Amino acid sequence: MNSTDPIVIVGAGLAGATAARTLRAEGYAGPLLLLGDEPAQPYWRPPLSKGLMAGHAEPEHIAVAPPSSWADSDIDLRTGITVRELDPAARTLTLDEGSRVRYDQLLLATGGRARRLAGLEGARTLRTLPEALALRAELAAKPALLVIGAGLIGLEMAATARSLGCEVIVVEAAGVPLGRVAPPWLGGHFAALHRRNGVHLELGVQLTGLVETANGVVATAADGRTWSADIAVAALGMVPETGLAERAGLIVDRGIVVDTHCRTTAPGVFAAGDVTSQLHPLSGGRYRIEHYANAMEQAVAAARNMLGHNTSYAPVPSAASEQYGTRLELCGWPEAADIYGDRGWSVRGEPESLDFSALFWKDDRLVAAACVGRGAEFEQLHRIIRDHPYTDVDRLTDPDVDLASIVA
Ligand SMILES: Cc1cc2nc3c(=O)[nH]c(=O)nc-3n(C[C@H](O)[C@H](O)[C@H](O)COP(=O)(O)OP(=O)(O)OC[C@H]3O[C@@H](n4cnc5c(N)ncnc54)[C@H](O)[C@@H]3O)c2cc1C
Known part of the structure; x- marks a missing residue:
């Protein structure tokens, strides 16, 4: 690359930060600008609902990199700056104070914001460090939390709040928890886990309103039932931050559309992380992956491709969660499996004792797995989905078969 204009990254979250560091690690020595609208330097979001909320971690423990490392790597990190407009034809960005920045190549890593629902505006949300610190401060008084x-x-927040001694009510519109990531029977085990730990769990309840009273909050359901608490927090997923891309004419379909090389539909503009809409390898449709492993791995691929490499990115997505010391790990594409009836899944281990791996099938193909308390097995199943998805179901579910032998 000969241009004197910088590579610019918009969004200083995990994907943006990882891309910037990768560009330097891969030998890019030109000007590099990382712009983020949050006041903090790049940080990890997963601890916000776990260690940081519980008080076991402080903001400095969740930084993506030491504060001095950005300048040391000659990465021009500017925080508290919102990029308002993108002009792909002129290769310029307009910043919030009106100044213009030219770029040679651009990475959009704008992530997402917490979803809010009409009528429930009074509930707190948890996406950013300031929100997490504010919630943590409130939880110190052991309020009743809705x-x-x-x-x-939502379940992680409930578990953390219980560990702090709060009374917790969880209200969910679906009939089971974790409906977006796991089949009902698996969600049922987590419902039982939370009830055993003292959570008041209300399922199949559509909340329509939340009002603040002198004593806290009162939530009302469509059927007229009400629940009172001291504070309420909404955990309703995220909305991708696509406005900048849309206004610039990039194609957006549930996220910024990218190809397998992280290229958007505008020349010289790449995207990575939660904000991207990737091709679903099984359905042929598009979907977003909202997990940190994707944010990092896609950012690495995007950075390499910005430097002219030919790095194809086609992940087997994975995610993990910890509640009451029970670790749940998920990989693959459960939504592609026939897991919502009696067919399409098989189990290794003991679901009742929360020590098992659930395997999800589409015909003869292993398409997803969920492991509870089985870390080593999870790594192997992740690799089997990627490299050996047509392994025989009897072999994979035989407890005497060591999955490592299949991976090897
Ligand atoms: C509470 C919580 C717990 C989580 N736990 C887990 C977990 O256990 N496991 C897991 O795999 N994942 C977890 N995640 C998801 C994970 O954190 C995300 O997948 C990851 O942070 C995505 O990184 P990103 O960089 O793509 O987006 P983001 O982290 O959203 O970063 C995007 C950044 O861009 C900024 N930005 C947006 N628009 C502009 C603009 N116009 N100008 C300047 N800056 C802009 C945003 O403010 C933000 O700072 C969790 C998320 C949350 C909120």
Whole structure:
């Protein structure tokens, strides 16, 4: 690359930070600008609902890199700056104070924001470090906490709040928790886990309103039932931050559309992380992967491709969660499997004692796995889905078969 214009990265989250570091690690010595609208330097979000919320970790423990490393690597990190407009034809960005920045190549790593629902605006959300610190400060008084949504983050918040001695109510619209990532029977085990730990879990409840009162909050359901608590927090997933790309005319379909080389539909503009819409390898449709491993790995691929490499990115997605010391790990594409009836899944181990791996099938192909308390097996199943997905179901579910032998 001969241009004197910088490579610019918009969004200083995990994907943006990883891309910047990768560009330097891969030998790019030109100007490099990393722009983020949050006041903090890049940090890890996963601890926000776990260690940081529980008080076991402080902001400095969750930094993506030591504060001095950005300048040491000659990465021009500018925080507290919002990029307002992108002009792909002129290769310029407009920043919030009106100044323009030219770029040679651009990476959009704008992630997402917490989803809010009409009527529930009074609930706190948890996406950013300031929100997490504010919630942590409130939890110190052991309030009764209402968690709206029983996905991974809602359940993690519930478990953390219980560990702090709070009374916790979780209200979920679906009939089981974790409905977006796991089949009902697996969600049922996590419902039981939370109830055993003292969570008041209400399933199949559509909340329509939340009002603040002198004593806290009162949530109302569509059927008229109400729940009171001191504070409420909504865990309703995230909305991808696609506005900049949309206004610039890039194709957006549930996220910024990228190809397998992380290229958007505008020349010289790449994207990575939660904000991207990737091709689903099994359905042929598009989907977003909202997990940190994707944010990092896609950012590495994007950075390499910006430097002219030919790095194809086609991940087997994976994610993990920890609740009451029970570790749940997921990989693959459970939504592609026939897992919502009696067919399409098989088990190694003991679901009742939360020590098992669930294997999800589409016809003869292993397409996803969920492991509880089986870290080594999880790594092997992740590799089997990637490299040996047509392994015989009897072999994979035979407890006497060491999965390492298949991977080897
Ligand atoms: C509470 C919580 C717990 C989680 N736990 C897990 C977990 O256990 N396991 C897991 O795999 N994943 C977890 N995740 C998800 C994981 O954190 C995300 O997948 C990851 O942070 C995505 O990184 P990203 O860089 O793509 O996006 P983000 O982290 O959203 O970063 C994007 C950044 O871009 C900034 N930005 C947006 N627009 C602009 C603009 N116009 N100008 C300047 N800056 C802009 C945003 O403010 C943000 O700082 C969790 C997320 C949360 C919120």
